[in-house]
Amino acid sequence: MKKTTLIFLHFSIYFSTFFHLLSHANSQLSTQEQGILLNLKKLWGNPKSLKHWIPTNSSSHCSWPEITCSNDSIIGLSFRDYNINGTVAPFICNLKNLATFDVYNNSFHSTEFPIALYNCSKLEILDLSENYFYGAIPNDIHRMSWLRELSLEGNNFDGNISSSIGRLTELRKLMLSSCPFTEMEALEQLDLSENNLIGKIPDSLFMPKNLRIVYLYKNKLSGEIPQVVKALNLDVIDLSENNLTGTIPDDFGKLGNLTGLALFFNQLSGKIPDSIGRLPKLINLRLFNNNFSGSLPPEFGRYSMLEEFQVSTNKLTGQLPEHLCDNGKLLGVVAFENQLNGGLPKSLGNCSSLELVKIYKNKFSGNIPNGLWTSSNLTMLMLSDNSFTGELPGRLARNLARLEMNNNRFSGKIPQGMSSSTNLLVLKASNNLFNGTIPRDLSRLTILLLDRNQLSGSLPSDINSWKSLNTLNLSQNAISGQIPEELGSLPSLTELDLSENQLSGLIPSKLGLLKPTSLNLSSNHLTGSIPTEFENDAYAYSFLNNPGLCANRPSRYLNLENCSSRHQKSSKTSYKLIAWIIGLVVAVLLGLFISFFVIRNYKQGKHGLHLTWKLVSFQKLNFTELDILSGLTANNLIGSGGSGQVYHVVVNHSSDSVAVKKIWNNRKLEKKLEKEFLAEVKILSSIRHANIVKLLCCISNDNSKLLVYKYLDNRSLDQWLHRKSRATTFSSSINHVVLDWPKRMHIAVGAAQGLSYMHHDCSPPIVHRDVKSSNILLDLDFNAQIADFGLAKILIKEGELATMSAVAGSFGYIAPEYARTTKINEKIDVYSFGVILLELTTGRKANDGDEHTSLAEWALRHIQDGKPIGDALDEEVKESCHLNEMCHVFKLGLYCTSTQASTRPSMKEVLKVLLQCSQPVRNGEKNVIIEMFFPS
Incomplete structure (x- = not known):
C-alpha cells in the first residue's frame, strides 16, 4: 500500500511538473507570437x-x-482589403504554426x-494577389511543396516559370501568371486572369485530369488554343x-460537363x-468579336439549358439555330453584325424567358414570330438594318424598354397607344414603310424616330402623354397641317426634326420656349x-x-x-413710285460715294497697301502682311466659327504654310470681339509649349484682325474622329485612314x-x-496642339473663381456648374477634356448621347x-490588346x-x-497610379 502510494505521489509530482512546464511554454509562445504581431504593425x-x-x-x-489560432497558437493571418502599405517581413515565419497568409488587395x-x-514550413494557403510585387516567379518555388492554394494574380510578375512549378504536388488551386501543367494532376482550378501574360498558351494547359475551371481572360496571349484536351x-x-x-479545338466538343x-x-x-x-450542360456561350465564319451549329439549345447565346461581330452566315429555346x-x-439570313426561328416566338434580342446588321428577312413581340420578360429588341417585313402588333411586351427596327421593310400603321401598356422608352423605326398617322399616346417614350416612312395626316394637338420625349424625328414623311403649339410645352424635348414634310402655317411662338440643341423645320410650307x-x-x-x-x-x-422689308413689299401701290424715286436718288449718291472710295483706294494702292495694316510679330517671320492678305481667298477657306474664318495660306512662294484666323470685318469690331482678340494675342504671345499652338504674328487695322499661326x-482632332459626318474635302480624303x-x-x-502647363506652370494660371x-490641332506626326484661346481668361490667383458675363x-x-453660375476655374477645362x-x-460626338442629352451623361x-x-x-x-x-x-x-467640380x-x-x-514602367508605378483612380 505504501509502495502504491509512493508511486502515485511520484507520478503526481511528475505530471504536475509537466503541465507546469507546458503551461509556461505556452505562455512563452503566446508572448513571443504577440511580439511578432506588434513588430509587424510597427514595420x-x-x-x-x-x-x-x-x-x-x-x-x-x-x-x-x-488572427486565427488553434491551441492558443497562430495558424492564420488575414489582412484582406486592409489598405496596408509594406513588405512581407522575414520574421513572419517565426510563427511556427502559420498555415494561412492572406494579404489580398493591399x-x-x-x-x-x-x-x-x-x-x-506549415504554410498551406498563400494569397499575395492584387498587390505590387514584380519580377519573376522564382525557379525554386517548388520548395514550398506543402502549398495547397497559391494566389499571385493582379501583380506585376513577369517572365517564364520553370518546370519546378509542376512539383507543387499538393496544389489544388493556382492563381498566378504562367506555368507548365503536365505534372499538376491534382490541379482543379487555374486562374491566370488579368495579368500581362504574353506568348502562346502551353500545349499542356488542358492536360491535368482533375482540372475544372480555367480563367485566362484579359491577358495578351497569342497563338492557337491547345488542341488536345484530357481534362474532360x-x-x-x-x-x-x-x-x-x-x-476552336474539336476536343471541346467532348467536354460533357462544360457549362x-x-x-x-x-x-x-x-x-x-x-x-x-x-x-449537354452548356449554359453560357460567348464567342463575340472574333472572325468566325460559316453556319452556326444547328443543335445549339437542343440538348442543354442554354441561357446566354452571344456570337455577335463575326462573319457567320446561314440561319439562327432552330432549337435555341x-x-x-x-x-x-446576341448575334448582331454578321451575315446571317433567312427568317427567325419559330421557337423564339414561344420563348417566355427571353430578355433581350440583338440581331441588327444582318441579312434576316420575313416576319417576326408573333409571340416574340409580346414575350413576357423581353426588355430589348434590336432588329435594325435587316430586311424584315410585316406589321407591328396591337400590343407589345409589357417589359419592353427599347425597340429598334430602323432600315427594314416593316409596313402598316403605328398602333395607337402602343406604348401606354408597356415600359417602352425608345422606339427607333426610321426608314421603313409605315403609313397612317402619328400615334397620340406616347407615354414614357424618350426617343421616337419615325423619319423616312410614309406617314401622313397632321400632328396631334393633344400630346399630354409626350412629356417624356427628348428626341422626336418625323422628317421625310407626308405630314401636313400646322405645328401644334403644345410641342413648346414638352419639358424634356431637346431634339426636334420635322423637315421634308408638308407642314404649313405659322411656327408657334411657344416653340421658342424649348431652346432645343437640335432643330430642323426645313423643306416645308411654313410662313410668317x-x-x-x-x-x-x-x-x-x-x-x-x-x-x-x-x-x-x-x-x-x-x-x-427681314420681316419688315417683306411688309414693305406688300404696301400699297401708291408708295411704289415714291420708293422708286428715292431709290434712284440713293443710287446716284451711292455711285458717287463708291467712286470716291475707288479713286482713294487706287491712290493708296499705288503707295502700298501695307500702310493701312499693322503687323506685330512674335516669332522670326519669312513673309510680309501682303503675303497673308493676298491669300485670304475663298479657295483657301478651311473653317468658320462664331467669331471668324480660318484660311490656309502658302507664303513666300514656298511650301511654308500658315493658318490665318480672320475676325469678322463687315463693320467696326464689336467690343466683345475686340476683347476676344486681345485675350488670344495676350495669352499666345506670352506662353511657349510644344502642345500649344504657335502664334507667329497678328495683323490688324481699324476694322479687321488677323491671327497668323503655324x-x-x-487639321483638328474633330475632323479625324467624326470625319464620316463632316462633308469636307479633308475629311473625305482621310476616310480610309x-x-x-x-x-x-x-x-x-x-x-x-x-492643359497641365496652362493650369499648373503658368503664373497666373x-x-x-x-x-x-475641334480646338485640338494635329501635326503630321499626330502631336496635339491646343488652339483658339479667344475665350480664355487669365485668373488672378490660382484656384480663384472668376465670373464671366455669359457662358461661352x-x-x-x-x-454643369459653369452653365448654372458662369463661374469658372480650372475644373471647367478638366470637364471639357473628360x-x-x-x-x-x-x-461619339460630344452632343451624341443617344437617348440622353450629352456624351458625358450617356457614358x-x-x-x-x-x-x-x-x-x-x-x-x-477596339482591339483586345488595347x-x-x-x-x-x-x-x-x-x-x-x-457633376461635382x-x-x-x-x-x-x-x-x-x-x-x-x-x-508601362517598372517598379509597379503604373499600377499604383491607376489604382488611385480605378481600384479593383
Whole structure:
C-alpha cells in the first residue's frame, strides 16, 4: 500500500511538473507570437486598420479579428482589403504554426517574390494577389511543396516559370501568371486572369485530369488554343480578351460537363464545331468579336439549358439555330453584325424567358414570330438594318424598354397607344414603310424616330402623354397641317426634326420656349416670322427651303428675309413710285460715294497697301502682311466659327504654310470681339509649349484682325474622329485612314500636357474655357496642339473663381456648374477634356448621347445601368490588346466629367494617369497610379 502510494505521489509530482512546464511554454509562445504581431504593425507604419492591436492582460491576441489560432497558437493571418502599405517581413515565419497568409488587395510591394516565406514550413494557403510585387516567379518555388492554394494574380510578375512549378504536388488551386501543367494532376482550378501574360498558351494547359475551371481572360496571349484536351471534367473555360488565333479545338466538343465557354475579343476564325452545339450542360456561350465564319451549329439549345447565346461581330452566315429555346431557359440572343439570313426561328416566338434580342446588321428577312413581340420578360429588341417585313402588333411586351427596327421593310400603321401598356422608352423605326398617322399616346417614350416612312395626316394637338420625349424625328414623311403649339410645352424635348414634310402655317411662338440643341423645320410650307429665340446662328440650318418664312432680326447665317422689308413689299401701290424715286436718288449718291472710295483706294494702292495694316510679330517671320492678305481667298477657306474664318495660306512662294484666323470685318469690331482678340494675342504671345499652338504674328487695322499661326497639316482632332459626318474635302480624303488607339492615346497625352502647363506652370494660371476636339490641332506626326484661346481668361490667383458675363463654349463640353453660375476655374477645362477622352474611346460626338442629352451623361448612364465598358468603346479601334487601356481612359473621362467640380482630378493628375496608361514602367508605378483612380 505504501509502495502504491509512493508511486502515485511520484507520478503526481511528475505530471504536475509537466503541465507546469507546458503551461509556461505556452505562455512563452503566446508572448513571443504577440511580439511578432506588434513588430509587424510597427514595420507597416501602424496602419489605422490595426489600431486595435494593443497588448492587454484581459484578452489574447487570438481574439483579434485578423488572427486565427488553434491551441492558443497562430495558424492564420488575414489582412484582406486592409489598405496596408509594406513588405512581407522575414520574421513572419517565426510563427511556427502559420498555415494561412492572406494579404489580398493591399499595397504590399517587393522587387521579387517574397522567398522568406520558404521558411514557413506549415504554410498551406498563400494569397499575395492584387498587390505590387514584380519580377519573376522564382525557379525554386517548388520548395514550398506543402502549398495547397497559391494566389499571385493582379501583380506585376513577369517572365517564364520553370518546370519546378509542376512539383507543387499538393496544389489544388493556382492563381498566378504562367506555368507548365503536365505534372499538376491534382490541379482543379487555374486562374491566370488579368495579368500581362504574353506568348502562346502551353500545349499542356488542358492536360491535368482533375482540372475544372480555367480563367485566362484579359491577358495578351497569342497563338492557337491547345488542341488536345484530357481534362474532360472541365466546367468553365474563359480565354476571352486576348490575341488568340486559329480555331476552336474539336476536343471541346467532348467536354460533357462544360457549362461556360467564353472566347470573345480574340482573333479566332473558322467554323464553330458542330459538336459544341451538342454539349449537354452548356449554359453560357460567348464567342463575340472574333472572325468566325460559316453556319452556326444547328443543335445549339437542343440538348442543354442554354441561357446566354452571344456570337455577335463575326462573319457567320446561314440561319439562327432552330432549337435555341427548346428548354425554355434562354435569356438572350446576341448575334448582331454578321451575315446571317433567312427568317427567325419559330421557337423564339414561344420563348417566355427571353430578355433581350440583338440581331441588327444582318441579312434576316420575313416576319417576326408573333409571340416574340409580346414575350413576357423581353426588355430589348434590336432588329435594325435587316430586311424584315410585316406589321407591328396591337400590343407589345409589357417589359419592353427599347425597340429598334430602323432600315427594314416593316409596313402598316403605328398602333395607337402602343406604348401606354408597356415600359417602352425608345422606339427607333426610321426608314421603313409605315403609313397612317402619328400615334397620340406616347407615354414614357424618350426617343421616337419615325423619319423616312410614309406617314401622313397632321400632328396631334393633344400630346399630354409626350412629356417624356427628348428626341422626336418625323422628317421625310407626308405630314401636313400646322405645328401644334403644345410641342413648346414638352419639358424634356431637346431634339426636334420635322423637315421634308408638308407642314404649313405659322411656327408657334411657344416653340421658342424649348431652346432645343437640335432643330430642323426645313423643306416645308411654313410662313410668317420665326420665334425670336431662334434668331441666331445656332439655328442657321433649321429653316431652309421655307420661302414664306422671315426673321425680325436676321443673322448672317439664317438666310431668311427681314420681316419688315417683306411688309414693305406688300404696301400699297401708291408708295411704289415714291420708293422708286428715292431709290434712284440713293443710287446716284451711292455711285458717287463708291467712286470716291475707288479713286482713294487706287491712290493708296499705288503707295502700298501695307500702310493701312499693322503687323506685330512674335516669332522670326519669312513673309510680309501682303503675303497673308493676298491669300485670304475663298479657295483657301478651311473653317468658320462664331467669331471668324480660318484660311490656309502658302507664303513666300514656298511650301511654308500658315493658318490665318480672320475676325469678322463687315463693320467696326464689336467690343466683345475686340476683347476676344486681345485675350488670344495676350495669352499666345506670352506662353511657349510644344502642345500649344504657335502664334507667329497678328495683323490688324481699324476694322479687321488677323491671327497668323503655324499651319498643322492634320487639321483638328474633330475632323479625324467624326470625319464620316463632316462633308469636307479633308475629311473625305482621310476616310480610309483609321485613327487607331495608339494615335488617340498619343493625342490625349499631348493635349493633357498642354492643359497641365496652362493650369499648373503658368503664373497666373490660364483657363481655356473652350476645350473641344475641334480646338485640338494635329501635326503630321499626330502631336496635339491646343488652339483658339479667344475665350480664355487669365485668373488672378490660382484656384480663384472668376465670373464671366455669359457662358461661352460649345454644347456637350460645358461643365454643369459653369452653365448654372458662369463661374469658372480650372475644373471647367478638366470637364471639357473628360468629354474629349470619352470621344476618343467611344468615337461619339460630344452632343451624341443617344437617348440622353450629352456624351458625358450617356457614358455615366451606361455604367449606372451595369453595362460593360467594352460595349461603349469605338468598334473601329477596339482591339483586345488595347482594351484595358481604353477602359481606363473611359473611366478617367467619367472622373473628369463628374457633376461635382470638387471631385474632378486636376490636369496634373489626369496627365499622370494617361502617362502611366500609355507608357508601362517598372517598379509597379503604373499600377499604383491607376489604382488611385480605378481600384479593383
